[in-house]
Amino acid sequence: MSRYRTERWVALLAAGLAVVVLALLVGALTATDAPLDPYNHGDAGTSRLVDASREGLVLSYTSVDGEATPETVIIVGGGGDVTTADVAALTRHLDGGGRVVVLTEDERSNQLLAALDVETRLAAGYLLTTEQDSVSPAQFVVADGGDDALGFTGVQVNAAKPLGVTDSSDGTTRRVLAWSAPAGRDLDGDGQLGAAEPRGSYPVAVAEPVGAGQVIVVGDASLLTNGQWQVEGNRQLARALTEDGAMLVYPQTTGFPPVTRLRLGLNTPLGTLLGLPAFLCGGMVVVRLGVWLAHRGGNPSDRRGLVFTLR
Template sequence: MPWRTGALVALLCAVLLTGGYAAATSNADFGAYNRGWDGTSDLRQVASDAGATPTVVRDTDEYAGVPANDTVAVVLSPDQPYTDAEQRALRQFVADGGTLVVAGDRDGEANALLAALGARTRLDGRALRDPRHYERGPALPRLTNVTEGPWTTGVETLVFNYGTALAPAGGRVLATSSPDAYLDANTNGTLDASDPVGRHPVVATESVQAGRVVVVADASLFVNAMLERGDNRRFATALFDHHRHALLDYSHTAALPLAVSALYALRDSALGQLAVALAALAVVAAWPYRRRVSDALARSAPTETDTPPRLDAEAIDAYLAREHPDWDAERRARVVQGVITRRRESPRDD
């Protein structure tokens, strides 16, 4: 019936839309296609609004495909070690004049990457807390000591979210905590006698060969929800500003969604592109014959008139006797006769 066909089409569309959305998005922390509060899908738009062309990087070989001195690359919370070849690719990018922003967490591979680049700045690793200057709690400290410069244009306040501090080792400090902040060594959420209190560096930059490395002590500053706190969005914009290209490097962190990974794989595979092209040609060639195929399927499908063999009078009488033991033989006979008569008058009804 038409309403059944419509309902089936609606259900199919809903399934396809839901599956397509799930395949094209991600729920991984810091994921470029994660639209949740802890994703970084908005970061691509920030880069674009600043005039840079954003590219999601899944392989460090892609660094060689852009002009380094006109590109800023952002590495967010790397949690997988870099191979020697991958380290060389990033070192070459910086040596050629590229700007590399490394935003790490209290653990992970950020310090190992900084060492491989030849940078001297390191992440401390202890949790930064401020009992007086914060949003929602001491673990979200407000950082108002910001040095004016090209990397901090329009930035007066940064807000961290369970971040750490830096050991800049000679680099230029761009932002520090308030003098009331402390590093919570045992993460007990309480200021202990051994916890260092004071202004702790949280953003720093240093020159490495012909390029520059910017280190941020909290990768979550760039997630969707945190971009709206303080001047975090302005800070991200300042990092992308005056660059034509922005590489968002997720090669060592959150996995890409299935659909995006498939698209990248197709882009890199000549055989895959050929297979898709042949499939598209086959669909186009078969399109004029779609009605014939539909009619053939319709003929082979069971119809409402395909009914099982009908019971004879004796079988109907046995059925009535079984279902209505209180009926006498005469009453059953009248019912059987009625069924037989109705069959003769309406062959399609049963």
């Protein structure tokens, strides 16, 4: 085989290897960045919460680890898909004096609240401000009730759900942390308040003792997201909830594929972590091949030795 034909095959091999490595990198990013993307950036993300917690926040996508649970567990959305093992871990956490925070607008979360023996329930209908109120119907601010161990002065609730209690409860064990502004309950889901739909100020954040711990329920799944971060009261609440460490749990739903590992911070997409080493290794191989080809073309004695070796 001639030297030039050998060099051509080596160059084609290097180019093919680079294409394969690039495809692996793109595949890794494509396969993993989509389900992780909401938690990294954008209004629906929690990257600001993660940054502010200074790595005191652990994010989980599947189950609660009872052996590594910090003082506060924050469950965002859903709740109907939390397993019996999760409920057992959360119950042990509460019995040990821990805190569980449920941020949700999904009425299926009532299954989780019932399993934890919590009396609070998400009531039917989203809250909309009345026409007489000057606050935007899509977003309004509520203040805490004053007797508040968390120490936040106000939270911005977006499309809030009112919080009721079970039929057998009188609600005396729970403490209202925040009331809505004057609002009506959109029971039929048409985005408007009919004449027959109820109006008033409703609890939107409550605390309830369970075991030796405490369960806090907020009828707003987006409370700690980047889009709500500009409200100082929300930042105060986030600091209060994560000051002693917290685990942020996204229950498995059809929208969020399961990821069976805990991740700290999550500022770097998993695809980057998987693809970058392969990309760097491929780059090193290409560089080495380039150096080898350069040496072959520069020194006649080296060229003879390399030709002999290839034979």
